[in-house]
Amino acid sequence: MTPTADESHGFGRVVALNEACKQLLARSFQVNLLALDAMVQSKRGGGRVRGFDEVSSQMRMWSRDLHAKLEQLGELSAEVVQRTSLLTKEAHVLRLIGEAVRSSGHPGAQRALDECRDARDASSHALAIDWRKIMELLSDLDQLGMMACVLSRSAMIEACGAGPELRTQLDHVSREFYANALSVVDILAEALKAMQQQGNP
Amino acid sequence: MKKATTLFENGDHSWRVLARDPALPSHLVDTNEYLISSRGSALLTDPGGQEVFPSVFSALSAAADPRTLTHIFASHQDPDVISSLALWLSFKPDLKCYTSWLWNTFIPHFGGTAETFISVPDHGATIELGSRPLQIVPAHYLHSSGNIHLYDPGAKLYFSGDVGAALLPPDANELFVTNFERHIRFAEGFHRRWMGSREARDAWCARVSRLEIDMLCPQHGAIYRGRDVQRFINWFSELEVGVLKLGG
Numbered sequence: 431m432t433p434t435a436d437e438s439h440g441f442g443r444v445v446a447l448n449e450a451c452k453q454l455l456a457r458s459f460q461v462n463l464l465a466l467d468a469m470v471q472s473k474r475g476g477g478r479v480r481g482f483d484e485v486s487s488q489m490r491m492w493s494r495d496l497h498a499k500l501e502q503l504g505e506l507s508a509e510v511v512q513r514t515s516l517l518t519k520e521a522h523v524l525r526l527i528g529e530a531v532r533s534s535g536h537p538g539a540q541r542a543l544d545e546c547r548d549a550r551d552a553s554s555h556a557l558a559i560d561w562r563k564i565m566e567l568l569s570d571l572d573q574l575g576m577m578a579c580v581l582s583r584s585a586m587i588e589a590c591g592a593g594p595e596l597r598t599q600l601d602h603v604s605r606e607f608y609a610n611a612l613s614v615v616d617i618l619a620e621a622l623k624a625m626q627q628q629g630n631p
Numbered sequence: 632m633k634k635a636t637t638l639f640e641n642g643d644h645s646w647r648v649l650a651r652d653p654a655l656p657s658h659l660v661d662t663n664e665y666l667i668s669s670r671g672s673a674l675l676t677d678p679g680g681q682e683v684f685p686s687v688f689s690a691l692s693a694a695a696d697p698r699t700l701t702h703i704f705a706s707h708q709d710p711d712v713i714s715s716l717a718l719w720l721s722f723k724p725d726l727k728c729y730t731s732w733l734w735n736t737f738i739p740h741f742g743g744t745a746e747t748f749i750s751v752p753d754h755g756a757t758i759e760l761g762s763r764p765l766q767i768v769p770a771h772y773l774h775s776s777g778n779i780h781l782y783d784p785g786a787k788l789y790f791s792g793d794v795g796a797a798l799l800p801p802d803a804n805e806l807f808v809t810n811f812e813r814h815i816r817f818a819e820g821f822h823r824r825w826m827g828s829r830e831a832r833d834a835w836c837a838r839v840s841r842l843e844i845d846m847l848c849p850q851h852g853a854i855y856r857g858r859d860v861q862r863f864i865n866w867f868s869e870l871e872v873g874v875l876k877l878g879g
């Protein structure tokens with residue numbers, strides 16, 4: 431079974447997606463821990479940092495949303511691997527039966543070829559639907575990334591309201607929030623680029 | 632999907648086993664795949680049949696970047712060992728596959744070109760993965776006439792293909808042997824029938840007894856650790872093999 435460029439690119443795209451998901455998962459864990467720590471710290475700051483406490487808990491919810499979306503992406507990615515494997519096998523059978531048709535010209539072989547082509551087209555269509563769902567999820571994730579940037583800016587502003595003993599710490603946390611949010615946006619942009627380099631699904 | 636479990640990790644050198652897919656259909660024999668990584672290169676032992684490829688690929692992707700995969704190791708020619716080859720090559724056409732020279736023109740029926748295969752001579756070989764030397768150990772006639780195993784002296788882990796294999800029932804499907812006496816019952820029938828040569832078995836037992844092995848990792852069933860490694864070798868050395876008694 432000699433692979434075509436198209437088949438190896440199918441696996442290449444899903445690998446680019448999986449690698450991005452791993453990095454995003456690390457960001458989600460990091461923000462969750464940061465937010466937890468920030469919530470504990472802002473409790474110590476009393477009423478002056480209630481706003482910071484609120485933003486931190488929103489960041490924590492954000493990290494959970496990110497995690498949930500990544501789980502959905504993980505399931506879709508496993509499905510895409512399954513469909514790409516099937517498509518690769520079907521494309522191979524199609525090539526072999528095509529050779530048989532060319533060498534024999536028998537109408538029975540032609541009918542088998544037509545059936546195989548239908549099966550391949552159906553698999554191809556199912557795969558395209560999965561990729562569309564993945565692209566929608568990636569777009570949702572991009573929105574989440576933007577939202578986290580806005581939230582972290584609010585955290586920076588709220589940190590200014592803290593007393594001098596907490597201000598530096600909370601400012602540091604809000605900058606960490608921001609760095610993670612920017613990373614999410616960057617990782618997604620890189621992943622889309624890497625996936626495009628493997629061709630359009 | 633299968634799950635990846637780390638067996639050994641020291642810096643950039645690691646062994647992971649991909650095993651136990653709860654969704655595996657019961658008509659397929661369950662397999663263990665081992666991913667050995669060192670310095671940005673990786674080798675996958677007995678990558679499995681084509682039906683399990685999606686599960687192995689997804690588990691491998693969760694554990695490591697599959698683009699680091701450079702080599703496949705086929706202990707022998709069976710379909711549960713290497714019929715997924717064409718799919719792996721679809722993902723990465725320049726993958727190289729180590730196999731006994733005996734199967735040079737047989738395994739390509741599963742896929743690959745002349746450039747894909749690295750022939751291993753009967754006496755075995757030492758190969759490099761990343762910065763690590765790995766020893767290919769001869770295990771011919773156990774059970775295949777051209778059969779090879781892989782020993783990693785740095786990790787002290789030994790991939791034993793079908794030797795040590797056990798066909799475990801779903802309720803005893805543990806990843807590591809915890810009760811040798813109970814476990815070995817599930818290995819006995821397999822070894823009596825599949826292992827065809829007493830001489831080959833004796834030579835193998837003598838050969839591996841000289842190696843320092845922390846884990847003996849078969850392609851099917853549970854992994855032997857610590858003292859269970861030598862217990863298995865002792866048990867195997869006394870087992871009657873290569874005899875088929877047909878009932879009347």
Ligand SMILES: [Fe+2]
Nearest residue numbers: 707709774793
């Ligand atoms: Fe076998």
Ligand SMILES: [Fe+2]
Nearest residue numbers: 709711793850
């Ligand atoms: Fe096997």
